[in-house]
Amino acid sequence: MMRSALSFACALLLFACTVPNVPVAPRAEAKLEAADADRWASFLARYLAIDTTNPPGNEANALPLLQETLSGMGLTSTVTDLGDNRANIYARLAPNMPTKKGPLVLLHHIDVVPVERDQWTMPPFGGLERDGQIYGRGAIDMKLVGMLQLAAMEMLTRQRDRLEREVIWLAVSDEEALGLGAQRAVADHMNEWLPDYLLDEGGFAVRDFMNGQDIVVVATTQKRPMKVRMIAQGDAGHGSRPIATGGPRVLAEALHRLDAHPRAARLIGTNVHLFEALGRIASFPKSFFLSHISWPGVLWLVEDSLSANKNLNPMIRDTVTPTMLEAGQKANVIPAEASAVLDIRLLPDTSPESLLRDLAALMEGLPVRFEVLEPPGPAVPEAPTDDPFFRGLTDAVRAHAPAAHVAPWTVVGANDSRFFAPRGVKTYGYVPVFLSKQQIDTIHGHDENVSKKELELGLRIYLDAMARTLLAPMP
Ligand SMILES: [Zn+2]
Structure with a gap:
């Protein structure tokens, strides 16, 4: 609430002009x-x-x-x-x-x-x-x-x-x-x-992406998938005598901590350009903030609204998603062990070791450990947007679809x-x-x-x- 009020106040103080696309002529031989x-x-x-x-x-x-x-x-x-x-x-x-x-x-x-x-x-x-x-x-x-x-x-x-x-x-x-x-x-x-x-x-091209405007995005990088099992090792017991230290209860607490502490939002170069382009499409005051996303404090102001968008949330952070749960074999037995498979998607420049260290720190005081099931492949460096080849790709769009907005994009899958x-x-x-x-x-x-x-x-x-x-x- 505070953040959105502050956002609006800032936006009213400053106004962003939109930059019109420069016309490009089609190539005859094509x-x-x-x-x-x-x-x-x-x-x-x-x-x-x-x-x-x-x-x-x-x-x-x-x-x-x-x-x-x-x-x-x-x-x-x-x-x-x-x-x-x-x-x-x-x-x-x-x-x-x-x-x-x-x-x-x-x-x-x-x-x-x-x-x-x-x-x-x-x-x-x-x-x-x-x-x-x-x-x-x-x-x-x-x-x-x-x-x-x-x-x-x-x-x-x-x-x-x-x-x-x-x-x-x-x-x-x-x-x-x-x-x-x-x-x-x-x-x-x-x-x-x-x-x-x-x-x-x-990459993809979408009609009426936002506010009636078309967009063409060119992928320049992608996130790195990694699969990790989170194992809660608690105490066993009889289902008739509940204990807070049973495997499933410990796992539930661990899952709750994951949910309550998403990875920090941050920007990679590709997304600065993407948000600037979205700023040219969005309505005021969002347009202002997106266009100036790299200004100090602006990401913090719009973080909540970006995080609420399921397509944009994975662009601004590493994501850690529990997808498979395992515990117990009988309804009246509290199992000591319970586990969750985590589908982790790293931003291209996140170190997997630092992410695992952060997860371990988050679980401090809980009997939880992590096992890497599938390590991430090598990082996919961001391809440049100030490159003549990239310019050729985007100029071709401008030549034939002059009203479309063009931006780089991070593939969140693989x-x-x-x-x-x-x-x-x-x-x-x-x-x-x-x-x-x-x-x-x-x-x-x-x-x-x-x-x-x-x-x-x-x-x-x-x-x-x-x-x-x-x-x-x-x-
Ligand atoms: Zn495909």
Whole structure:
């Protein structure tokens, strides 16, 4: 209450002006004919019709379509057999001129998550269209991106004389489980390819995101998942004689402490830029605070309202979420031991050791210990936003969707970029196909679908981005 009153008073004292977007002209060589847009929409429909549900994956079933599409552009593809009808596939397009620039990898995953068939009103593996929308598991996550990246390869093969860096199109298996495909690709090729950049999923474009404004976010980093078991070791007893030191009671107290003491809110560079962009969309006085989030004390003023938003809360702190509980075997026996699995997501620069130390300190006086079940992978450093490549991605959006706001984004889940970024590759999540908020809920949900009209605009943006970042300017 105090904080919000103070916030409003401060906001009234100072007023933030919004910065209009600078107009950007589209790149001519990225021109897209309507017939090409239709052809790529049909490709997506065919790709969606191949069931690559993981588990078990069966990603190799998509190889004939992908190979045929690549060879139609004159590109040779190479398959890495992963066994069990699973595979990775890649195709390389080198520039005709000598270059010192490292390659760009265009990455997508072939597998999709399972569906609850009875909850779908359209066949999940039909690739069918209804009212201008293409339906199917993977329509957004992420066969859509595989399609955008293939269209980019086609445009680049035609513009090869002006290509300034090599492009490697890579499709992998198993992103939705352990990332076996991406890990294999890193092990097999990273030392040879030495890419400078990688484009993946993780970013998105949303119509009417806030106050009627559209937004396109480009992922520049992601959090690090870590799984820990919290074990309460109390006393055993008879259910008829309650004791405060029984395992479940101790665990309940430990869970309560976790809840009452969330990790401290703080800002990483990506989120400063994100909040500044949200400040241009939000209404006053929120707009003022978000635009000036890095000023001393401002995060403290808005912390409560950011924490209350389930999408923004994980952006400003490490999260520690109990997901699985275990205790007892019989209703009348108080077990000495009770445990909770904690799904921990670290901001990219949090040290896992310091987090575990903090958790232990929080449990002081309680017989509770922690066991690391899955340590976090290497940190995903934030990819720069003051980089010409990032500018190319965002200028392409501005050229074709001038009213949209553009910002960097932190992926709070995890994707395959996490295997590449720690090797010094600047990785961005870039999916400039506009979705409605309702369509976002269909990702990993029911009736996943994408608009054909937005897909055409998304293709224009993607091709334009590739022209800006990879091709020498027209003479
Ligand atoms: Zn995905």
